[in-house]
Amino acid sequence: MTQQDRERIASGLADKLSYGEIARRLDRPTSTITREIARNGGPTGYRPQHAHQATLQRARRSAPAPPRADTPPDGLMEEELLERAVRAGMPRITARVHHDLMLSEDGRRTAAELAHRLKVSPASISVAVNFLLQQGFIRRERDPRRRRDIYVIDDDAWYHAIMISERQTLESARATMAAAERYGLDSPVGRRLAKAATYLERVSLDIMDSAGRWRTLLR
Structure with missing residues (x-):
């Protein structure tokens, strides 16, 4: 989550918006917003700058020691890749789906696996994979035995x-x-x-x- 996202959360709290409405405006799961606010002072004590710094410190503590001093922790690196995709115009959930497929061992996931891993609805996954299919980022394969689609990101x-x-x-x-x-x-x-x-x-x-x-x- 970026500093800008946290500023928008603080603004939403000041406007007395529900967690669900804040999540909708940020294109994030409600559970993410709830966890973010709860671990950073609650609805009355949430401060975006403090929350951002605290998250960076937690990531540094939990990440393994990097091989070089200038190498960021994996969590921060992955978040930066996601933010770059979003800034380039890709919807956030779509970017998360694409990112998850890119980092999977064999580049293959079913819609159910993506929904479970990313904690989003099947409808959101459907929108995301359709976008990625149309843009050529992934392809669809059919599993005839289990009658389900598998989404694949390959070398091409x-x-x-x-x-x-x-x-x-x-x-x-x-x-x-x-x-x-x-x-x-x-x-x-x-x-x-x-x-x-x-x-x-x-x-x-x-x-x-x-x-x-x-x-x-x-x-």
């Missing part, structure tokens, strides 16, 4: 994600060029749109070419 996941993203950018570039032609390529708007479309197309094609060229690094 990043390649597929990049290719899907750049194909979408190419579609946007072509739609932009079509709009430029409607306005007229000699008009100020048409020229502006055409430049943007050409730039997006060239960059996307370069990225796709590079992704294919370096794909062997994933194997």
Whole structure:
């Protein structure tokens, strides 16, 4: 949980919001918010800065000694990876699902396993895996014996994600060029749109070419 999250918890408490409403606004399980407040002074004594520092100190005490002085504890490192994914635009629960699959031994989990491990509802897992499937970060396999889906993150996941993203950018570039032609390529708007479309197309094609060229690094 970030310092900003804790500031929002304090603001929610000041506004007399329920724990469930605070959790909904932060896209976190209610149990996480309840535990966070209870271990850091309760609803009347919660102080976000103090809570953040206390959490960092607990993580340092519980983590094994790092091999180098500049290596953060695993818990903090994993939290930082999650926060970076969220800042890049991935929904928090989706980022947690992706992170859990990335760190699993064989890169495979069922929806039930994900829900149990992350302490979230099956509906939340369904939304998260659908997003990851659409973006190419994971793939779905069917277990015929137990009639259930298994979600898999494999070595080619990043390649597929990049290719899907750049194909979408190419579609946007072509739609932009079509709009430029409607306005007229000699008009100020048409020229502006055409430049943007050409730039997006060239960059996307370069990225796709590079992704294919370096794909062997994933194997």
